[in-house]
Amino acid sequence: MNKQLYITGICKISDNNISLNGKSVFSNPKQIPVNEFLKNGYRDFKTQYPKFFKMDSICKLGFLTVEILLGGNPSIKAYPSELVGVVLSNSSSSLNTDIDFYETIKDTENYFPSPAVFVYTLPNIIIGEICIRHKFKGENVFFVSEQFDPNILFNTIQNIFAFTNIQCVITGWVELLNTHYDSFLCTIERINNDEETVNNDIFDIENLSNIYLK
Amino acid sequence: MQNLIYKLKQEIIEALNLEEMTVDEIETNAPLFMDGLGLDSIDALELTVLLEKEYGLKIHTAEEGKQILYSVRTMAEYITKNQKV
Amino acid sequence: MIPVYVASDCIITSLGFSSKENFEHLKAGVIGLTKTGKISVSSTPYYTSHIDFDLVESRFKEIAQSSAAYTNLEKLAILSISESLSLSNLNIKGEDTLLILSTTKGNIDVMQNELYTLFGKHRLYLWESARWIKDFFKMTNTPVVISNACISGVLAIILGSRMIRSGQIKNVVITGVDILSKFVVSGFHSFQALSPNPCRPFDISRDGLNLGEGCGTIILTSDEKTIADSNPILIGEGYSGNDANHISGPSRTGEGLYLCIKQIVDNALTTGKTIDYISSHGTATLYNDEMESIALTRAGLAHVPVNSYKGYWGHTLGAAGVIESIAGIHSIKNNLLIQSAGYTKSGVSQAINVIEKTEEKKLNTCLKIASGFGGCNAGVLFHKR
Numbered sequence: 001m002n003k004q005l006y007i008t009g010i011c012k013i014s015d016n017n018i019s020l021n022g023k024s025v026f027s028n029p030k031q032i033p034v035n036e037f038l039k040n041g042y043r044d045f046k047t048q049y050p051k052f053f054k055m056d057s058i059c060k061l062g063f064l065t066v067e068i069l070l071g072g073n074p075s076i077k078a079y080p081s082e083l084v085g086v087v088l089s090n091s092s093s094s095l096n097t098d099i100d101f102y103e104t105i106k107d108t109e110n111y112f113p114s115p116a117v118f119v120y121t122l123p124n125i126i127i128g129e130i131c132i133r134h135k136f137k138g139e140n141v142f143f144v145s146e147q148f149d150p151n152i153l154f155n156t157i158q159n160i161f162a163f164t165n166i167q168c169v170i171t172g173w174v175e176l177l178n179t180h181y182d183s184f185l186c187t188i189e190r191i192n193n194d195e196e197t198v199n200n201d202i203f204d205i206e207n208l209s210n211i212y213l214k
Numbered sequence: 215m216q217n218l219i220y221k222l223k224q225e226i227i228e229a230l231n232l233e234e235m236t237v238d239e240i241e242t243n244a245p246l247f248m249d250g251l252g253l254d255s256i257d258a259l260e261l262t263v264l265l266e267k268e269y270g271l272k273i274h275t276a277e278e279g280k281q282i283l284y285s286v287r288t289m290a291e292y293i294t295k296n297q298k299v
Numbered sequence: 300m301i302p303v304y305v306a307s308d309c310i311i312t313s314l315g316f317s318s319k320e321n322f323e324h325l326k327a328g329v330i331g332l333t334k335t336g337k338i339s340v341s342s343t344p345y346y347t348s349h350i351d352f353d354l355v356e357s358r359f360k361e362i363a364q365s366s367a368a369y370t371n372l373e374k375l376a377i378l379s380i381s382e383s384l385s386l387s388n389l390n391i392k393g394e395d396t397l398l399i400l401s402t403t404k405g406n407i408d409v410m411q412n413e414l415y416t417l418f419g420k421h422r423l424y425l426w427e428s429a430r431w432i433k434d435f436f437k438m439t440n441t442p443v444v445i446s447n448a449c450i451s452g453v454l455a456i457i458l459g460s461r462m463i464r465s466g467q468i469k470n471v472v473i474t475g476v477d478i479l480s481k482f483v484v485s486g487f488h489s490f491q492a493l494s495p496n497p498c499r500p501f502d503i504s505r506d507g508l509n510l511g512e513g514c515g516t517i518i519l520t521s522d523e524k525t526i527a528d529s530n531p532i533l534i535g536e537g538y539s540g541n542d543a544n545h546i547s548g549p550s551r552t553g554e555g556l557y558l559c560i561k562q563i564v565d566n567a568l569t570t571g572k573t574i575d576y577i578s579s580h581g582t583a584t585l586y587n588d589e590m591e592s593i594a595l596t597r598a599g600l601a602h603v604p605v606n607s608y609k610g611y612w613g614h615t616l617g618a619a620g621v622i623e624s625i626a627g628i629h630s631i632k633n634n635l636l637i638q639s640a641g642y643t644k645s646g647v648s649q650a651i652n653v654i655e656k657t658e659e660k661k662l663n664t665c666l667k668i669a670s671g672f673g674g675c676n677a678g679v680l681f682h683k684r
Contacts, residue, residue: 053233105485112267115259118486119547124447128673131541139539140675144425144444159461
């Protein structure tokens with residue numbers, strides 16, 4: 001029985017465009033600010049999740065990317081919750097929100113630290129919001145690297161499948177700072193049915209890198 | 215008091231990012247936590263910041279907080295009673 | 300199975316500049332928490348555990364030509380790696396060595412005016428900080444940075460040991476570090492999570508956490524030649540998991556933490572090991588300690604001696620998982636259970652076995668657990684050969 005890891009779904013959001021498995025599924029003119037664009041995307045996909053509006057921008061981005069990714073691959077929801085892991089990465093950590101929080105404390109005459117903003121000053125909260133929404137209880141990691149690093153994601157995920165019972169990992173890159181944003185998430189699953197694999201790329205460093213760059 | 219209640223509802227919507235709610239949809243007497251609006255612990259903390267920032271009022275204990283933040287009405291009553299003009 | 304050894308380690312906190320110095324203070328019951336008001340955000344100063352950076356500066360100058368180019372965080376990291384290196388035979392410049400940096404906020408103090416002018420926005424990026432540390436030691440490989448709230452340190456140990464066990468790398472230098480800052484103290488203050496007293500993990504009168512700053516380095520290796528220690532401790536299995544419940548409050552049933560602990564306990568059973576001692580997360584908030592007691596009990600570990608080091612060092616965030624693991628490692632090496640500082644009477648619903656006084660006990664294994672914002676949890680097992 002040949003159990004191989006495959007990339008079974010891909011969702012990318014950048015330049016006010018959302019693509020699922022290589023096809024554009026939603027688009028807005030480039031002038032619309034990212035927060036507006038994300039809310040428009042949320043509404044367009046008829047997501048029913050009021051907590052979305054409490055999230056900071058980068059969590060909205062990660063959340064929406066997973067929402068659409070899983071919309072295109074609903075069989076992921078059939079895995080037992082403790083067997084799905086989330087391994088994400090970016091460059092700026094939570095800097096976008098750090099700057100917002102700093103605004104609430106920098107002026108000693110107007111010092112009102114906001115708990116609702118502070119809670120988002122950690123990058124792994126993106127993972128937290130995704131796990132809460134989809135009830136994923138498996139392995140979690142958040143990496144911070146200058147650029148998208150397929151090596152660390154590949155090595156980490158290979159090890160997760162080798163040393164734990166995890167059956168599926170959602171992985172990729174969720175970056176947002178000021179007006180620049182860029183997310184790329186995919187589902188990695190262990191498949192051993194040859195017929196199912198014909199449309200999927202094998203999970204390796206080269207494929208992961210090529211899909212991100214496309 | 216009605217003006218204050220309206221203003222408070224607007225402030226709550228903004229402070230808690232209740233994007234899809236309108237002022238009319240927030241019932242003045244309904245509980246803000248548990249049932250009613252179903253706000254959580256971070257929302258409670260954010261409302262204590264709101265009271266301090268906009269009205270100069272501090273909440274000193276969790277018990278006190280539970281009573282003051284029970285509903286929009288209890289918040290308005292507390293502000294009316296204690297706000298330094 | 301490729302073994303993963305602890306080659307050496309170093310803790311830098313308010314209680315000293317080496318693991319030995321810190322452990323001696325733990326044995327003697329010395330608390331590293333003070334009410335200096337070094338960072339003051341409220342009218343009553345909080346207890347914090349802070350490091351004397353004048354001392355850091357003078358020690359740094361002993362190993363570096365210039366110190367002006369490095370931030371306080373980087374100096375701590377470099378000093379602790381340097382000390383760890385001196386206790387091992389590792390060639391840190393080799394291709395088979397990787398640095399993993401664990402930190403929640405990195406150089407967040409650089410947001411403040413004077414430091415911003417000095418270091419610039421670029422230094423706020425965590426990978427930039429890691430690069431300065433890597434370059435100091437002329438390491439070959441690009442460092443890995445993990446920023447996953449308070450489980451970062453334990454996660455770094457788990458991931459680093461899996462990399463060695465799978466043959467991807469031979470040596471991993473894991474450094475967990477965070478500094479006190481107005482940013483972080485303000486945040487926890489807004490959460491009403493800070494105690495105005497020295498914190499009391501698991502105790503009935505616990506009323507919040509104390510923040511601390513610290514740095515821990517642990518060097519892992521599969522190569523026995525790298526180790527100077529004649530009886531090195533080994534890293535066993537480790538796992539992470541999510542509560543999938545709330546972004547800042549822990550699960551009432553300790554779900555995510557329970558799932559991690561259960562996997563470790565099940566594995567231990569298959570290799571004939573028992574869990575002899577637990578180094579907990581124990582932040583002294585009402586909710587965390589209660590949740591941990593539930594998770595431990597659900598996993599059948601209510602009887603196992605458990606302590607929290609946060610009564611000595613405060614909560615050192617990205618450093619916590621590493622320094623509290625090192626303390627656990629030294630506990631089993633010395634067959635010594637360290638008293639859980641701040642504890643006199645149980646304040647959790649489950650009857651867990653909190654260590655009330657420092658005493659000798661034969662110990663072979665230590666379970667280190669941690670939980671963090673975002674509903675994340677992790678656990679890892681250390682054991683004697």
